[in-house]
Amino acid sequence: MGSSSVxxxxxxxxxxxxxxxxxxxxxxxxxxxxxxGVDVVVAYWERHGRPATAAxxxxxxxxxxxxxxxxxxxxxxLDVEGVxxxxxxxxxxxxxxxxxIPGELHEKRWQDVEEILANGIDVYTTLNVANIESLRWxxxxxxxxxxxxxxxxxxxxxGEVRLIKLEPAALxxxxxxxxxxxxxxxxxxxxxxxxxxNLSALQELAQLWLDDSVSDPVAAFxxxxxxxDPSQCTVVTVGLEASSNDEWLIRxxxxxxxxxxxxxxxxxxxxxxxxxxxxxARLEEDRRLLExxxxxxxxxxxxxxxxxxxxxxxxxxxxxxxxGTRRRPRLARRLEGSTVDQVLRAAGDLPVQLVNVGRPE
Numbered sequence: 001m002g003s004s005s006v007x008x009x010x011x012x013x014x015x016x017x018x019x020x021x022x023x024x025x026x027x028x029x030x031x032x033x034x035x036x037g038v039d040v041v042v043a044y045w046e047r048h049g050r051p052a053t054a055a056x057x058x059x060x061x062x063x064x065x066x067x068x069x070x071x072x073x074x075x076x077x078l079d080v081e082g083v084x085x086x087x088x089x090x091x092x093x094x095x096x097x098x099x100x101i102p103g104e105l106h107e108k109r110w111q112d113v114e115e116i117l118a119n120g121i122d123v124y125t126t127l128n129v130a131n132i133e134s135l136r137w138x139x140x141x142x143x144x145x146x147x148x149x150x151x152x153x154x155x156x157x158x159g160e161v162r163l164i165k166l167e168p169a170a171l172x173x174x175x176x177x178x179x180x181x182x183x184x185x186x187x188x189x190x191x192x193x194x195x196x197x198n199l200s201a202l203q204e205l206a207q208l209w210l211d212d213s214v215s216d217p218v219a220a221f222x223x224x225x226x227x228x229d230p231s232q233c234t235v236v237t238v239g240l241e242a243s244s245n246d247e248w249l250i251r252x253x254x255x256x257x258x259x260x261x262x263x264x265x266x267x268x269x270x271x272x273x274x275x276x277x278x279x280x281a282r283l284e285e286d287r288r289l290l291e292x293x294x295x296x297x298x299x300x301x302x303x304x305x306x307x308x309x310x311x312x313x314x315x316x317x318x319x320x321x322x323x324g325t326r327r328r329p330r331l332a333r334r335l336e337g338s339t340v341d342q343v344l345r346a347a348g349d350l351p352v353q354l355v356n357v358g359r360p361e
Contacts, residue, residue: 008117010159013126016202019180020166022126027056043091044078068101090122097131097149129206142201144252168199197356237318239309240268242282245357253322254293264295269308306342324357
């Protein structure tokens, strides 16, 4: 179809993670526009079983989607032609970061939206910060999860962006109450992607990206948190605690290594007094997991864990050291210090990445 001489306006509702209320606010604002006399339609809505959002959609016109059969399964896609034929003034399109089924007119949903805008129709849409193209590699370092379906920064910045603010603690409460995902998925989500530290970091990153005075938000975030650029890594070393946290740490470090085609090394430090306090079965599990992920397992003896880790990392030529950290009572830290503090003091120019593994076991 031919494009309009007047391009539609884009508004993106940006969130730090699923569940902050992006779709709810978009639909609420769409209803407000309709009350003002604007011709509004819901062009695509991702149903997650959230009653509050469904209530906002209830009295809006919802256009049919396209049913596409691919490898014997049916999928619902945004019907761009249907939107253009209907010609509303405003189309609400959920989940901008989406790859269409192969064979569709466009490969990505943001390209569908681009065509709708080119035909003079305004679009409201939703997006998570993880899916902004320039940020997704840093997000993978923060969360250990590589975001799929990137959306070009220039496309999002060409319109208005509204950050949907919800404090990390409030989002975690919503998750625990089953308001974001079914409760059988909530515990795993809280323990991994939705860790408080992850959400706080994503919130900070979103604010930096939106701050016009920050020319390079990724570099600013890396500098503030001493996170190295994965493209510069050749060996990623991960410190192993001989605890249940090791699997998470190994998989996180393996992901960083994969991003930059680096080698993976796991290091356990044994006390040099020959009193082995580490569970042998746990270390054997660590060794097997590292082998599965094409990594190597190293055990060293040292007077203290920090010096042993630093020495092993430097001998391997590591360009990044990953260690777990957890909350400890402030008084205990003052009286005893911590391995994390010792590593940070001794690391010198070796970049150290701290991964929150919760409270002490």
